[in-house]
Amino acid sequence: MKNKSLKSINRRSAITLLTCMGFSLSLHSGLMASPEMVQSELDKISKGSKKKDADIFLDVPEIAENGNQVKVSFEIESPMTENDFVKEVYIFADGNPAPNVGKFEFTPFSGECFASTKMRLSKTQDVYLLAKFNDGKYALEKSTVKVTIGGCGG
C-alpha cells in the first residue's frame, strides 16, 4: 500500500487542483481585466455605429462549479441572409486576466446564428456578448456567472 495517502486524490482532482494553483498564482501576479477594460474594448468595436434591438439569448450557467470549463453558448435571432446577417460575435469577461475570450465570425451559409464553446473564468464576474451585424449596427448582452471553485480562491 504505497500510495495509501494519495488514495483520496484521483487523477482528475489532481489535475484540477494543479491547474487551479497555477491559475491562482498567476492571478495575483498579473494585471486583471476590469469592467472599464471591457467597456473600452466594447467601445472600440462599436465605435461610430448604432445600437439595435436584437433577440439575444446568452446561455451561461448562473453558478459555475469549475471555472476551468464554463460552457458559453448563444443564439441570436436573425434571418441570416446575404442582406441581413450577424457578422461577428465577441465574448468578453471582466474578471479574467485578459478581457477577450473569443470572436466568432458567421456567414450567410450558417443559416442560423448560434454557437457554443467553453471558457475559463477566474472568479465570479460578468460575461458580455457583443454582436455586430452586417449593416454595422451592434447589440449587447450581459450575464453574471458565479464561480465557486474554478476561481481557485479568487
Place this chain on the structure above:
Amino acid sequence: MAKIKPRAKIPKEAELGEIIEIKTLIRHPMHSGRVKNAEGKTIPRQIINKFEARFNGDLIFSMNLEPSISSNPYISFPYKVSDSGSFDLVWTEDGGEVYKLSKSMKVS
C-alpha cells in the same frame, strides 16, 4: 506532450435546407502563458488561436480563440445544408502549426 488530435461530429447525411450543428473538439493544452510548472517556471503561451471551417472551399464559419478559452477547445456552430460535399476544418496554433480535418456529407 499528448498528441494533438482534432475531432468533429458532422452528420453523414442531411436534408437540403436543414440546419445542422457541427461540433468540434481538439485535444490541446491551451497554455495561457500564465501557469507555472512544477519548477516554478512559467509555461510559455501556446494556444490554438484560430479555427476555420470551409465547405467545398467557401468559408462558412471562423473563430478567434484567446487564452481564456478552456483546454481542449470545444466549438459548435451551425450550417445550412445546400449541397453534398466536404467540410475542411483547420485549427491554427501559435507559431503557425496547423491541424486539419476533412469530413464529407451527402444530401439525402
